Amino acid sequence: MKIKNLKEINRDCMNKTIEAIVLIVETKVKTARNDKVYADMIIQDATKRLEAKYWDYEKKEKDIASIKEDEPVKVKCVVGEYQGRIQLTIKDIERTEEVIDLNELIPSSDWGTEKLEKGLKYFYDKVEFSHLKKLLDLMIWDEKYYSKFSSHPAAKKVHHNFRQGLLQHVLEVLKFAHTIATTKKLTKKQVSRLIVMCYLHDWAKIFEYKSLPTIGFTDEGTMLGHIFIGAHHTLNYINQIDDFDEDDRLVILNGILGHHGKYEFGSPVLPKTVEAQILHLADLASGDTESIISFTGEQEESKDSFTPKLWNMGTDYFKR
Numbered sequence: 001m002k003i004k005n006l007k008e009i010n011r012d013c014m015n016k017t018i019e020a021i022v023l024i025v026e027t028k029v030k031t032a033r034n035d036k037v038y039a040d041m042i043i044q045d046a047t048k049r050l051e052a053k054y055w056d057y058e059k060k061e062k063d064i065a066s067i068k069e070d071e072p073v074k075v076k077c078v079v080g081e082y083q084g085r086i087q088l089t090i091k092d093i094e095r096t097e098e099v100i101d102l103n104e105l106i107p108s109s110d111w112g113t114e115k116l117e118k119g120l121k122y123f124y125d126k127v128e129f130s131h132l133k134k135l136l137d138l139m140i141w142d143e144k145y146y147s148k149f150s151s152h153p154a155a156k157k158v159h160h161n162f163r164q165g166l167l168q169h170v171l172e173v174l175k176f177a178h179t180i181a182t183t184k185k186l187t188k189k190q191v192s193r194l195i196v197m198c199y200l201h202d203w204a205k206i207f208e209y210k211s212l213p214t215i216g217f218t219d220e221g222t223m224l225g226h227i228f229i230g231a232h233h234t235l236n237y238i239n240q241i242d243d244f245d246e247d248d249r250l251v252i253l254n255g256i257l258g259h260h261g262k263y264e265f266g267s268p269v270l271p272k273t274v275e276a277q278i279l280h281l282a283d284l285a286s287g288d289t290e291s292i293i294s295f296t297g298e299q300e301e302s303k304d305s306f307t308p309k310l311w312n313m314g315t316d317y318f319k320r
């Protein structure tokens with residue numbers, strides 16, 4: 001049974017063999033108890049990511065290892081179920097001659113590029129101090145970074161793990177933070193600092209994560225993390241700007257370093273200003289809501305009232 005996209009796979013396909021064009025975005029080679037080598041894979045197209053087991057991996061190991069992450073392949077799989085979730089068993093993987101637009105195989109933000117870019121410009125125009133605008137010019141709008149910043153994911157799993165995910169997340173954080181800031185009547189200076197911190201708080205994810213379709217951390221990301229890399233680059237750029245206000249420097253760096261809000265969540269310092277606390281709250285609001293919405297949206301239809309536990313939130317969710 002040929003399917004147009006992975007979203008078509010549901011319980012009606014159980015035990016059927018389906019054929020689809022996908023990207024293999026993760027391959028973990030494992031050894032079963034009986035010493036058989038197999039692979040745990042993640043395959044995807046623009047509509048869905050699915051786990052798949054390839055028990056006969058060993059037979060085609062060389063072939064498969066040479067397939068690049070941005071190379072579309074044709075897979076034949078049997079649809080099954082494991083712990084209430086659809087799981088595929090791969091029967092065959094072949095290179096395909098078909099010309100495929102990669103956009104059809106990489107999930108993207110559903111906000112659309114125009115809306116995302118308009119939003120970014122909207123908040124940039126609200127920054128009232130030239131040295132703060134200059135910092136954003138150097139780190140966001142400079143062509144060295146802009147295409148990465150506007151296409152990168154914001155995470156490997158959990159939330160905003162799709163193309164333009166970082167951009168969408170930053171825009172959500174800007175919207176939430178700006179609403180709190182104006183509701184609480186922060187000064188122009190505070191609002192401007194806060195906007196800059198929102199733009200830059202996860203900026204270094206462009207170095208922490210690999211470019212899609214590859215999923216995962218870079219070596220630099222694993223070794224240093226986006227909080228340190230972000231603060232380090234921001235400080236370097238601040239030092240290039242003449243007469244950058246000393247207090248702004250401290251507040252912005254504290255905002256970046258403290259945006260995870262707690263030591264145990266990877267922040268080396270705690271938020272020390274109301275701007276930094278607002279950034280942390282807005283970041284949490286964007287991440288948590290997106291992770292619940294995408295997780296509940298991925299669930300298969302079943303009689304269960306609740307989803308399985310969403311590990312980063314520590315609870316299950318009501319489905320109806």
Ligand SMILES: [Fe+2]
Binds near residue numbers: 202226259260
């Ligand atoms: Fe972060």
Ligand SMILES: [Fe+2]
Binds near residue numbers: 169202283
């Ligand atoms: Fe964030």
